Structure formats: structure tokens, C-alpha cells
Amino acid sequence: MKAFISCKVLDFPGGKVVFSPEMRFLSESPSVYSQCYRVLDDNGQLISHSNFVPVSEEVAVKMYSNMVTLQTLDTIFYEAQRQGRISFYVTSIGEEAINIASAAALTSDDIVFPQYREPGVLLWRGFTLQEFANQCFGNKADYGKGRQMPIHYGSNKLNYFTVASTIATQIPHAVGAAYSLKMDKKDACAVTYFGDGGTSEGDFHAAMNFAAVTESPVIFICRNNGWAISTPTSDQFRSDGIAVRGQAYGVRSIRVDGNDALAMYSAVHSARQMAVNEHRPILIEAVTYRVGHHSTSDDSTKYRPANEIEWWRMARDPVTRFRMWIEINGWWGSEAESQLRSSIRSQLLHAIQIAERAEKPPVNDLFTDVYDYIPSNLREQEKLLKETINRHPKDYPADVPI
């Protein structure tokens, strides 16, 4: 009774605060880790009493084909880099479900701000294998005009913003875009992806804060894959993952099994509805594992056990898991499987051949698009470069048109 009487409320600027004479610190970690939403078990079977957004056979099969395509695309391009045919590559092996299922739950009007491990979103939206190859080879057909490293895709047509190498800089961009969409009253949201490492950047913090304060329709999807190059999450942060941080900013959040395509689809679908209809940001933490190396410049066996990698590659493969589910539903079979895989593989090899032989962008493209119109100083520099090339033609690559 005494405790009741002493419970009073104080009127601080932030709001009414209940105070108590008992000194109690909030624990740094919850007694139980925040739970994870999952719908399919490891064998692709629906967990009982699960609630999820249903997908039609057509959508499910499309999702699966895209996941297989992404997996094959990654494998082949990685090999191409190893053979010296492209200079660099980043795989998304192990994160196919996050890539494709999230893309499937969005509409084509939703603006995507990727980090660099989300080519599956572009793939879902219709970026062709040839277009992927063109960017990786930096040839004349590349929309980026050969100016960026491989995997730095971008397509304004498909509302997928050009990848920048900087970490987490895209997160505030997404909030700005969401703010723009809100001002224009569009039926669309902004979506941004980043890894567990990206959440340590200041931009993540401020963007989350802004999104909450400005009530912007933006979905933050964190691919918590356990590793930021060689830094494990235990060295990255001490919070219980990412989803719990949402509440700190006033952002609704959920933790999802990132390797469960069905759960990912449901979560992103619901998130989108809330974002657009209620004008609020949503944070989704997709827990997964980075099966591949950070990039082709990395050998992850140097900092993690090879058997751990193998286990996740085989036993926890999201593609296999989803395949089992669609097969249970009678929507897929082994024949369809082998047909799909061989078809994708040959298409890819063909695309690579064409991309490799295609002409490189001309030297002019070194100077255009710095500004809207080429200023005089750049024209001068271009002239100087061309004169130099003419004087020393042997020192310049023969396949770059002047």
C-alpha cells in the first residue's frame, strides 16, 4: 500500500514520467533474447499455428526460380572473377531468401536503397542477366557507363538506387526519399538494406531517429548475417541484435528468420502496409548467415572455421528449404529443377560471353555526368587527354574507343 501512494507522476518535457523511490537500473540485456518470426521449419514444413501472408503458386514458383537464379549468378560470376575475367565480385550466398522474398513483397513503385548484397531485388524487378553481366564487365551497355566497380548496380527505371561502396550512407538517403514520397502523397515507400556492421555507423542511428520523428514511410531491412568482413557481431555491438533497437528510436520492429522465404515475405508485406498506410518506419532484422566470403578480396576461412561455413551452406540453405515447401505443395519437381538450373547456367555463360566481347565505354564518358553539362575546365582536360593518347597510342588499351 505504501508503494502505491508513493507512485506519482512528474511532468517532464518528454512526457509524464512515473517515478519511484526504488532505485532500479534497466538491464543491459533482456533475460530472454527477442524472439524470431519463422514459419517454415528446417525441412520446409509449415510450423503449426503459424500465421503468414499466403502466396500463390505463381508467386511462389517465381520466388523460387529467382532464388535459384541468384544462387547460380553468384556462383558463376565468382568463378569468373577467379578466372580473371572480372576484377571483383560480391556474393549473396546464404541470403537469397532475404533478397527475393523481400523484393516479392514490395511493389515496383517502392524505392530501394541497397547496400551491396541485394542484387536479388534488382533481379526480381526484371534486371536481365545480360544487364548484370554488362555492369560487371563495365562495357558500353552498362548503365553506369563503366564508372563503378562490379556489383555496383543501379537502375532508375527499376527504382533501385545505384550502389555506393560507403557503408550505411544509403540509410539517410532512404529516409529523405520516404519524406519526398510522403510530401507527394504517393502510394509507395522507401526500402533500405544494410548489414549488421552498417548499424554501427552514425548514419544508421540518425536515420532511424529521423524516420521516427518525421513519420516517414520507410522500411529498414537489416541483414544480420553474423559477420562484417572479419568482425563477428559479438565485437560489433552488445545489444540483443538489431530489432530491439527499434524501440529505442520509437520505431516498430520485428526479428525474422532471414532464411525462411515465407516469413520474410510476410514480414515485409505487412511492414509495407503499415509504412504506407500509417506513415511510419518499420525495422526488420533478418537473421541469417553470410555463407560466402565478404568479397573476392577476402578469404573468410582465415577468421572462421571452414566447417561452420559448410554447415550453413548445406544444412541451412534457404533455397533448399523453400524448394522443399513448394515441392510439398506439388508446385515443383526434380525435373523442373534440373531444367531451370541448366537453363540459367547456359544463359549466364552466354551473357558473360557477350558482355566480355562488347566494346568498352569511350574515353568521353570519363568527363560526362560530372555535372549536367561539361564545364570548360573538363573540356580542356578531355582535350589534353586525347592529345596525349594520340601522341602515345601504344600506351593506351586498344579496346577503349576514343
Place this chain on the structure above:
Amino acid sequence: MAATFHGVRATVAALSSSSSPSNSFGCKRLISSPSRSFSVRKRASFTVVRSDGSVNFDLNSKGRRAQQLIANAVATKADSSPASSSSKPGHELLLFEALREGLEEEMERDPRVCVMGEDIGHYGGSYKVTKGLATKFGDLRVLDTPIAENSFTGMGIGAAMTGLRPVVEGMNMGFLLLAFNQISNNCGMLHYTSGGQFTIPIVIRGPGGVGRQLGAEHSQRLESYLQSIPGIQMVACSTPYNAKGLMKAAIRSENPVILLEHVLLYNLKERIPDEDYICNLEEAEMVRPGEHVTILTYSRMRYHVMQAAKTLVNKGYDPEVIDIRSLKPFDLYTIGNSVKKTHRVLIVEECMRTGGIGASLTAAITENFNDYLDAPIMCLSSQDVPTPYAGTLEEWTIVQPAQIVTAVEQLCQ
């Protein structure tokens, strides 16, 4: 050369004997303002500082002659000199009001223009540039941001890429050092790396430069660091006329533009035209034509130069003063014509000596106009020290009119 020099000197001597030096120029002159004491309004925790009695602002108090002679360097149709002050009266306002007027007009003209920054909404901005805008256009178009410069600049970039035309205000340019990542890696770069698919028509503006005892961290001159970034344009305003003109031009530009203002120039008063006008972003401004020496300057140093010019004229020199205004790219057309005429160059800047605007400008002039120079280019800049707090020390870290006079005398020997 010597003969011409003496000839010009004679002319100058004759002219200077007339009642007031201003009559001899024969160019348009706007009605100058009466004496006005200059106050700098700082954030709540600082005290208001008044600068009356300071030697630096004698020029202002006597009535600044801001000639609007626009050298037609890079010709643009939009660049029109204001109607002569006799036919249209125009209206008088302070520089910060001119900025606001430009911003307001652009916001009315184009619903995509929005402003974001700290305390710019209902507080009206620390220098009152956005005063009244939030009430007029709403909280969404005049957005108060939390304190995260890199992130709200990033937000502005994201909004610009999706069709808005944001104006990002740094409360002080020095704070935008935190936004350097977004400005350099994304703002300047994304139009290029995306193959031209995404444009970033953003304006990043704010006050910088050395103020009145604001301390080292609030006395940054960012133009030195930003000048290297490919993909951005940089302009520095110095009068209410060009402040409004440059603000409007920057907002209308498809490229990212950084508009540098100066903390001590916000209360400059001038009569500006009533009609719509913009200033060309790539053009320099001819402040005072002359024959003996080209003095290149920008922002606040323009006023120190003009004050030195008075002394110089009394001593028989005829300096040509050009406010370069466009820091990236340089208006080498106007500058070049001037160098070809006078053959002597003095650069007066407020940024530090090492890696400053003057350093780049010296290189550019030497490369392009070396044959026309009769003497090595002189550059007066601030020393390579953090700005001291003590008033007397602070005063001596920036270039003073007396130094400018000495430099011209040396140059013209």
C-alpha cells in the same frame, strides 16, 4: 609599359582630386545605406557581440559602393544587370533577408523546393535566414532536423534523387565537416557513378568564415576542403544582391551547389531590384574596374579589399577589384581579361594559406596567363593556425586592409 603606367597614374591623380572618388567611376551605383552597427546573433548560449568601433567595418558604415557591373564572362540569358536605380526603386534589405527572399521566391515558384536543417523551422534559423518560412510553407517543407549533419545531408541527397529540390542548411559551415562523407562520396559522385541516371539538385548552404570570437571550431573555412570534390559547384555570396541571385540560381541548378555565406556579412544592407533575377553561378563580379593591379577576392575579404582600395586610390593606385564569387569553377574568362589588362595579380582570401582557394587560383592563373604577368602572383591568406579566441589575436589571423595596401605597393614597384 612604364609609360602607360605613368599615364594611368596621372589620370588617377586627376580623378582623385574630384569631390568624391565614387563619382569618377562612371558606373552604376546603388543608393548606399546609412551607417549601421553590425551585430552578430549567436545561439542562445553565447552573448550578442557588437562590432561598432571596429576598424573592419568603417567601410560598411560609410556606405558601401556595390557596383553591379557584371562582366559578361560566361554568357547566360538569365544574367541581366539590374535596371538602373533611377527607373525602378527596388527595395532595401539586409543580406540574410535577401537570402530568405530568394529562398521564399523559389519555394513559391517550385513546390519541390524544401529546406532542412537544425533550428530552421519555427525558430527561424540561427541567422534568421528561414524566419517565417515554416509558418508559411508548413513543417514538412521547412524541416527541423535532429543533430546529425552527415545524416540529414544524406537525407537531403536521398530526397534530391527522388525528385525534391532540398536546401540543406548547416548551422555553421564547420558543422558540415561531419557531412563531408555524404558530400564527397555521394553528393558529388552519384550522378557520375550511376551513369547519369540520378541527379542530385541539392543546395548546401550555411555561414562560415572567421566571425567575432566564435572560437576555432566555429571559424572554419570549408571552401579549401570542398574545392577538390568533383561534381559539386561552389559559390560564395558577399552582397544582398548576389546572395539572393546566387541562392536562386543554386536552387534552379541541376548540379549540387554549395553556397558559402559569411557570419559577419548577414547584416549588410543594400537596395536590390524588385523584379526576378538570378546571378550566374560560374561568373565573377567586377567590383571596381582599374588599371594597375588585379585584386581577386571573395566573401568578406571583398570589404577589406575595398577599404584598402580607398587608401590605394588616395595614394595614386588604380586597383581592379574582382569578387570571384564562383570558387568552383573559377571564372577564368573575367579573371584572364583582367590579368591581360593589369599584368599584376594579388589574391586576398580568408582561408588558410596551405591548400586554400588562393593556392588553386594561383596555379590556374600561372598555367593559363603566365605570359601576361609582370610580377609573381601575390596571395594574402590567413595563417595556417586554428583561429584564436582572443579578439586581438583573431584580428591578426585574417588579412587586414593595411596588409593589402602594402602588398599592392610591393607588387606595383
